[in-house]
Amino acid sequence: MQSILSLIALLFLPSATGFTVSSQTRVQPSSKLFASEQESTKNGKVVVDVSDLNLTMEDLEKPLPKELLYEAFQLSGYQSTSRLPDVDDEGCYWVENQDDLDVTLSIPGLRGQPAACLSVLFSTTTVSITAFGRVVWSAIQMGFSDADDCSFITEDGEGMVPIVQLNVKKRDSGKRWGGFILQVGEDSIL
Numbered sequence: 001m002q003s004i005l006s007l008i009a010l011l012f013l014p015s016a017t018g019f020t021v022s023s024q025t026r027v028q029p030s031s032k033l034f035a036s037e038q039e040s041t042k043n044g045k046v047v048v049d050v051s052d053l054n055l056t057m058e059d060l061e062k063p064l065p066k067e068l069l070y071e072a073f074q075l076s077g078y079q080s081t082s083r084l085p086d087v088d089d090e091g092c093y094w095v096e097n098q099d100d101l102d103v104t105l106s107i108p109g110l111r112g113q114p115a116a117c118l119s120v121l122f123s124t125t126t127v128s129i130t131a132f133g134r135v136v137w138s139a140i141q142m143g144f145s146d147a148d149d150c151s152f153i154t155e156d157g158e159g160m161v162p163i164v165q166l167n168v169k170k171r172d173s174g175k176r177w178g179g180f181i182l183q184v185g186e187d188s189i190l
Contacts, residue, residue, distance in 0.1 A: 075178065081107045081137070083184035094180040099173045103166040103180050105129070106157055107137055115154040115162040122150040124171065126185070129164060138185030142177035145169060 074097055081091035093104045110118070113131045121128040121135075124147055128138040149169035157163040168180070 079181045092181055101168045105164040106161055111161050115156045118154045120152040122147040140182040142179045142182045144171040146171045
């Protein structure tokens with residue numbers, strides 16, 4: 001791990017580190033990496049000598065530790081809320097963090113339903129939206145959630161399509177889902 005961080009430091013800070021400053025003059029990276037045009041290419045591939053870094057291929061193939069970059073990344077995307085395979089309404093916008101997902105649903109089939117009549121039922125693998133107490137849309141989630149820590153709010157949206165915002169707490173913190181909807185439920189009447 002230390003050697004990988006050393007490699008990154010060498011690439012970005014060739015003449016200085018956080019603690020020491022070398023007396024070398026800064027040269028263009030291309031002149032440091034390539035001694036000559038003939039030595040630097042073999043069969044059209046660029047060759048860089050990194051033997052002085054004491055790295056092996058096993059060092060480069062190791063996954064980066066989660067602590068290094070994992071918490072800084074958010075995944076997001078759009079998915080269809082329709083169970084018809086040819087329809088991509090992008091009615092589900094999700095943002096995934098390490099511990100939860102924030103989901104905004106704008107389901108065209110709910111047009112005309114007052115936001116106040118909508119409710120959301122959570123389970124560990126599914127989410128269901130009810131209108132006046134009747135399930136009108138459901139989906140299987142991409143992962144397992146902690147249903148007791150999930151929450152929702154509803155509000156009126158543009159074009160009389162209500163907006164349903166969900167906060168879905170993951171049961172397994174740190175495990176990435178890569179989306180929210182695995183499959184739209186068969187009981188969806190929309």
